[in-house]
Amino acid sequence: MKRLSNLLAALVFASLVIFMSCGGGGGNDGPTVVEEKTELLSQQWSVNASKVTYDGGPEGDWSGFTLTFTANGNYSTNGVPTGYEDVWPSNGSWEFTDNQASAIQRDGNNGITMDYTVNNQGTSLSLEFTVPDPNARTSGLYDEPWLFEFSN
Template sequence: MKRLSNLLAALVFASLVIFMSCGGGGDDPAPDPLEELAADLTVSGWAQPSTVQTDDGTADGDWSNFSISFSGTKDGGSYTVSGVPDGFSDVWANGTWSFGNSSGSVITKVQNGVTTDMTASVSENSLSLEFDVQESTARTSGITGEWTFVFN
């Protein structure tokens, strides 16, 4: 009888070990939100903004040929612009970018040695960027203030 009891205990123990080792394993980790945002941001160039505004209303300059392309990863990268109207290099010039917070709602751009935090909304099909130009080094008046660029 004692032998049967030991055999039964060993069988129960072996069964527990087998069942515990068969668990989960198929769960994929949740995707990193910054990786997804970086993929949306860098998937293609953003051309012809549907909206360009300043805090005073419609922006000066012809922004209809403006485009911006981001490259990099969730750790940041660089961006290239084209179609910037003459005299507006304080608003946009080629530079680098990185996420300014863990949610991706802030993108920090560095251009011509100036660091600017932009409030951002990024999705697969749209991009919205709001930022302030603090000091103008260009000859065009009206560059300083809040700028908004929306791409669809």
């Protein structure tokens, strides 16, 4: 009987050790994808003026254009060429479209969804988006993709 009692105690102890060792975390799993991408984006970006295109070709003089993303979900711009304020307003808000940070939504649900690529060092950024035509007019700013390439 003593042997059975010792065996039972050993099984209970072993079971407790197994259940405690395969627990569900409690530790820090590190930053989320959204946190990582937010950290990479949250800085001032300077455009490579020769790498600003509209519908595949150069458009406007963007030399001196800068874009600053902040971690609290705001952005600001400097040096937007006259007549291109619909492409880049002087400031606004931004957020990721999902918890995988697959795209950026600029200026809320009625704003612009931008495809982006940022390198792991946070030294280059590419943004591609289309500006919706607010008045259904046909000018050179709308309905075709814009591509901006930045560095810091």
